[in-house]
Amino acid sequence: MQQRNERKDAARHREIILDTASQLFHEYGVEGVSMHQIAKSAGVGQGTLYRRYSSKAELCLELLTDSFSRFTSSVERYLAEAAGRSARGKLEGFVSLAIDYVSREIEWLNAIKPSEWCAEDRTSVFESDPFLYVTGMLKAILDEAVVKGETPPFDTEFAAFTATASFNPSTFFYLTKDRGCSVEEVKAKFVQYYDRLFFA
Amino acid sequence: MQQRNERKDAARHREIILDTASQLFHEYGVEGVSMHQIAKSAGVGQGTLYRRYSSKAELCLELLTDSFSRFTSSVERYLAEAAGRSARGKLEGFVSLAIDYVSREIEWLNAIKPSEWCAEDRTSVFESDPFLYVTGMLKAILDEAVVKGETPPFDTEFAAFTATASFNPSTFFYLTKDRGCSVEEVKAKFVQYYDRLFFA
């Protein structure tokens, strides 16, 4: 028996849910909308909604796809035109783009944070495509730096992991809102920090 | 009129709540106990419980006091006997102790994470005593390193902040549970990372 495809009604519902959620989120903010409300507005049952997206987090992750692909495009564009530059220079540009992205999408990123870090069945943010993309890119740049002799060899994977983790929305939100730093200031601090970190 | 002190019945309830919560948490785990259950077991109303602790997070933070003061003692003891060593050496020891602490108390630390990072009224973990203690200590060690000429001057405050934030339970849990690293491995990675970071 062949693999069944997604049923047409299911596909239609998927689109309706995504559209409805997107609209509601933009109108009331991510926190201001409940799953029940999304289901009701979309004209589907709670069960139908939860079948696809087991939390608001997953729903947001899906909705982030577009903006994230715009981010990766901008990164690719940047790296293409920075092809001749040192790894150090590339890192600076990449960190800058990444922080711009986080600041732009902070509300969404905040929402996809898993509510229970330690739950056994949680799907880790650390294994989400966006996170893996950033760590992968960072590791590539750091590896290039090592190959080019710009810096002595080290555990680039762990470094990329830790650096990426430090961009989390929580930290960013605190620095901008509670500490009153501007996005540019935060960017400058991180760039300086990682520059020193990897190229001291 | 003089400042009213806490009423005796209120103080009694505070203790009962703390004792009950502690007991229930140890029996069923932090996630396995609801605020309602705590209130009921303690023999107080929901309102009474929430009056003092507006979330499980706050309750856990209060319960962490003891273990955290044991941690600070161990740090103080360590720094006393390491008085003659380099700042670099002190950093290594401190990071090691801090990671030991996180790994021991991970369930509690997980619970005190604010559920909404971006809420306007949230009391930031970054302003909690434990966090401030660690950043303060880290900054002091880094400043010492700069003064002693072990490393060129840099923004030690931001560095301490970022480093402390990177110890968050989420990261730690991922590395140990999902990646299968042992506590010792994680410790070694962090020590190496920060050693390179600040003393490259």
Add this chain to the structure above:
DNA sequence: TAAGTAAGCGGACAATTGTCCATTTAAAAA
């Protein structure tokens, strides 16, 4: 000691999340 007052109390209540399962229905198989 008596009276006044504000802190404290507690449980009903509203809101939300997430689960469950009898029923429906699209699509494959015959």
Add this chain to the structure above:
DNA sequence: TTTTTAAATGGACAATTGTCCGCTTACTTA
């Protein structure tokens, strides 16, 4: 086309969080 099958549905339900507010009581003041 008819039958079969399992995916899909939806809304009732259970569990939890957090708020609200009229009542109670410990402490202050006179």
